Amino acid sequence: MVGAGNVAWHLAKGLSLKGYKIVQVWSRTIESASELAQRVNAEPAEDLDSLTPETDLFIISVSDSAITDVVSQFNHSGSLIVHTSGSVSMNELAGRSNSFGVFYPLQTFSKYIPVNLAEVPFCIEASGNKELGLIREVAQSLSSNVHEINSEDRLLLHLSAVFASNYSNFMYMLASDILDSRGLSFDLLKPLVAETAHKVITSAPSRVQTGPAKRGDLNTIDKHIKLLASMPEYAEIYRLLADKIRQRFHS
Amino acid sequence: MVGAGNVAWHLAKGLSLKGYKIVQVWSRTIESASELAQRVNAEPAEDLDSLTPETDLFIISVSDSAITDVVSQFNHSGSLIVHTSGSVSMNELAGRSNSFGVFYPLQTFSKYIPVNLAEVPFCIEASGNKELGLIREVAQSLSSNVHEINSEDRLLLHLSAVFASNYSNFMYMLASDILDSRGLSFDLLKPLVAETAHKVITSAPSRVQTGPAKRGDLNTIDKHIKLLASMPEYAEIYRLLADKIRQRFHS
Numbered sequence: 001m002v003g004a005g006n007v008a009w010h011l012a013k014g015l016s017l018k019g020y021k022i023v024q025v026w027s028r029t030i031e032s033a034s035e036l037a038q039r040v041n042a043e044p045a046e047d048l049d050s051l052t053p054e055t056d057l058f059i060i061s062v063s064d065s066a067i068t069d070v071v072s073q074f075n076h077s078g079s080l081i082v083h084t085s086g087s088v089s090m091n092e093l094a095g096r097s098n099s100f101g102v103f104y105p106l107q108t109f110s111k112y113i114p115v116n117l118a119e120v121p122f123c124i125e126a127s128g129n130k131e132l133g134l135i136r137e138v139a140q141s142l143s144s145n146v147h148e149i150n151s152e153d154r155l156l157l158h159l160s161a162v163f164a165s166n167y168s169n170f171m172y173m174l175a176s177d178i179l180d181s182r183g184l185s186f187d188l189l190k191p192l193v194a195e196t197a198h199k200v201i202t203s204a205p206s207r208v209q210t211g212p213a214k215r216g217d218l219n220t221i222d223k224h225i226k227l228l229a230s231m232p233e234y235a236e237i238y239r240l241l242a243d244k245i246r247q248r249f250h251s
Numbered sequence: 252m253v254g255a256g257n258v259a260w261h262l263a264k265g266l267s268l269k270g271y272k273i274v275q276v277w278s279r280t281i282e283s284a285s286e287l288a289q290r291v292n293a294e295p296a297e298d299l300d301s302l303t304p305e306t307d308l309f310i311i312s313v314s315d316s317a318i319t320d321v322v323s324q325f326n327h328s329g330s331l332i333v334h335t336s337g338s339v340s341m342n343e344l345a346g347r348s349n350s351f352g353v354f355y356p357l358q359t360f361s362k363y364i365p366v367n368l369a370e371v372p373f374c375i376e377a378s379g380n381k382e383l384g385l386i387r388e389v390a391q392s393l394s395s396n397v398h399e400i401n402s403e404d405r406l407l408l409h410l411s412a413v414f415a416s417n418y419s420n421f422m423y424m425l426a427s428d429i430l431d432s433r434g435l436s437f438d439l440l441k442p443l444v445a446e447t448a449h450k451v452i453t454s455a456p457s458r459v460q461t462g463p464a465k466r467g468d469l470n471t472i473d474k475h476i477k478l479l480a481s482m483p484e485y486a487e488i489y490r491l492l493a494d495k496i497r498q499r500f501h502s
Contacts, residue, residue, distance in 0.1 A: 166462030211417030
């Protein structure tokens with residue numbers, strides 16, 4: 001396991017639970033490599049050169065921006081290498097090995113928060129059929145939701161995931177900040193957050209859009225923006241999204 | 252029940268299930284009044300003048316922008332009147348009756364999608380103690396999550412709910428549109444949407460923020476914005492939110 005961040009953490013633990021032997025864990029810092037290695041009964045690797053070639057699969061699970069750098073230091077040309085990124089093309093791995101592929105779990109991971117991998121969509125891609133077979137086998141051991149997706153579609157999926165997850169979480173964060181400003185608890189919003197997400201499991205998001213902008217209720221929008229007078233950054237976001245929703249539903 | 256929209260629908264059904272008698276349902280169109288009236292064994296009311304004064308509670312559950320207009324036509328000065336709005340001050344009801352209050356369920360409602368009212372936070376407010384007692388009794392019959400909240404705090408809650416629900420749903424919608432543009436299914440994102448919402452039930456949103464903007468990964472942000480070249484409206488939203496997240500975590 002090359003990497004010990006949020007994704008590496010959950011994959012290493014998941015694979016280990018399914019009976020796969022994690023041989024070594026490398027990370028930019030030996031501390032985080034050791035922390036993960038300990039939990040999956042593996043050895044921490046001091047540097048990339050010390051990775052043993054006797055490994056069926058190298059999983060590069062570092063941040064997207066670090067992949068090129070890590071790959072350039074990699075010299076196990078006979079081994080199957082995959083990365084776990086949504087946004088990096090499979091071909092970034094070409095040239096370092098003849099066998100390569102992608103193993104992208106479409107989920108949001110935080111180190112210490114458990115995730116049920118069995119439902120996570122794994123988007124896989126490979127340089128050849130033999131590689132695809134092995135990657136599929138590993139993915140299917142973790143999840144029943146495995147899809148072969150090419151690099152172009154995977155980038156689009158990753159982009160859509162930024163909206164559906166990173167940006168919706170940011171909306172929760174803004175809501176939480178606004179409540180904090182008057183000592184109100186985010187707990188009051190939790191049933192609403194849960195229900196909003198729950199609705200789109202069975203209905204299309206456009207069918208269940210509600211709120212003042214959807215209704216074209218300019219008076220309420222105005223009240224809200226006035227209330228954000230002391231938080232201009234929030235007002236800017238509020239206004240743009242209200243405008244876009246109105247355009248979408250009223251033009 | 253004065254109104255037959257999304258909120259009125261769920262409240263009338265919930266109250267009816269708890270043994271309250273819904274006497275009449277009024278709505279701007281007799282069709283929607285009849286549709287709801289039929290389901291809760293009530294009479295549809297042709298106009299506001301035909302509402303019987305022999306009622307313990309008038310619930311005004313029309314859109315925020317229609318409340319003032321509806322209230323101005325109301326002439327049951329002896330009765331307890333409440334509205335169900337997050338953004339309208341309680342005092343909008345003063346003058347039409349001596350007994351008034353607010354009964355605001357903090358949830359997103361769509362007519363035909365069932366909601367578990369038992370967990371919905373009800374924000375209540377009243378013109379006096381007697382009124383507060385009755386409103387609390389009714390709210391507690393539906394939910395174990397009842398809070399006395401004044402008009403000012405309620406407006407702030409409503410504003411935060413726009414971010415946490417309306418705007419997060421809009422993020423799902425943008426994600427869905429982006430996937431549609433290349434024939435990919437929104438189903439792929441459903442485990443992610445569920446997990447993102449689930450995380451903030453136990454963790455603060457700021458602690459579980461992930462993604463390229465959070466990491467300051469300009470290269471990935473750039474790839475995403477390029478991918479949105481043919482969807483400039485989406486690129487504008489993407490860019491603003493990426494900037495705000497970066498400012499928040501990297502300055």
